[in-house]
Amino acid sequence: MHIDVNSAFLSWTAIDLLNNGFGKDIREEYAVISGDESKRHGIVLAKSDKAKQKGIITGESLYNARRKCPNLNVYAPDYHLYEEMSDCLFKLLSTYTPDIEILSIDECFIDYTKIKKLYGDEIAFAHKLKDKIKQELGFTVNIGIGNNKLCAKMASDFQKPDKVHTLYQHEVKAKLWPLPINELYGIGKKTSEKLITLNIKTIGDLANIDYNFLYKYFKNQAASMIESANGIDHSLVISNSLPPKGISHSITLERDLTTKEEIYEVLQMIVERVAISLRKQHKYAYVVVVNLKNQFFKSYSHQVKLKNATNITNEIFETTKRLLDEMWKNEPIRLVGIRLDSLVDSDHYQQSLFEDVVDREKQKKLEEVIDNLKSKYGHHIIKPAALSKNKKKMN
DNA sequence: TCTGGGGTCCTAGGACCC
DNA sequence: TCTGGGGTCCTAGGACCC
Structure with a gap:
């Protein structure tokens, strides 16, 4: 089964507003959740059914959405709230089975095969489950049932909200094949455009295409x-969520930055964040990546693999500065991002002849202390002097 | 005041090795 | 007599997902 919260961010904000005495349910009006336009974060993160009927789609600019629906009501996202609501949902589900694979903040798979003996017919169970979620948590979900993950996922997408759908193997032809090709999981904008030029317009067209023909255009992707x-998928529900492969953070700036010093300051801020997150997860990173986006929305990245995996803020910061020096084309920058990759559980430190190991150990201890201060007293209790607004007052 | 942020996976090309 | 073939690792970029 695939369980998917209907318009998650919007539903969750709606509940929160109702709980705080807001007189109306934003699920019933022309509403979207969006970031702050003045900070250049104005894109649609979630929409109500009514907004959807106006043609508003997730991911488009708020500017665009307003043109489709001039009287649109816009609400800010609250990520802490969303984490809490998400936790509530997965906790409720885990009272039925430990076999839950969390896909994102608002959706997951459960392996019903293993608990069918306990709970009986899957369709009856799914209806009871969705009603229980609505009653206890206040929001609706769609539940898709299939013989594998792909079919369950496609089924949960059929008709919304508050519905249970099946897509068993024998239903693939009738329920899956008529859909437009871009609705198939894994087929995005680029691939569907390419397929349409090959006259493959529906999922059924793709299901029945000659393999050798498709191979010419998609190589190794063709078979899958x-x-x-055809609704075939052999992947398993994996309950114990795997550790992250990388940690990243990026910021779209309120205005484009034009000097290296300004970009350094942003880098420093972002490194602080990813490094803390890294240490919190007791990981060390081998690969440091800097990503930039220029005023024309062109992105480019530069990366380096370190001799030694690190979790030390300063080592990461110095690395990102070096990368920036090498890659920056002296042009206005809209977004600065950092990614830490090739994470390992311990640093297996290889001492270099020219390095001061004592100093490195001291640095690590210092950062442990700083992390603790921050988690106790808040993020702003201590920060690099370079990020202070009153640099002259600092001792 | 048009266009976010956090992820995963794949591919192509170059360096390098035997 | 101009120049293989297989393999790994690294980097950059892109597609896709929510």
């Missing part, structure tokens, strides 16, 4: 594309 279109 045809399998998906």
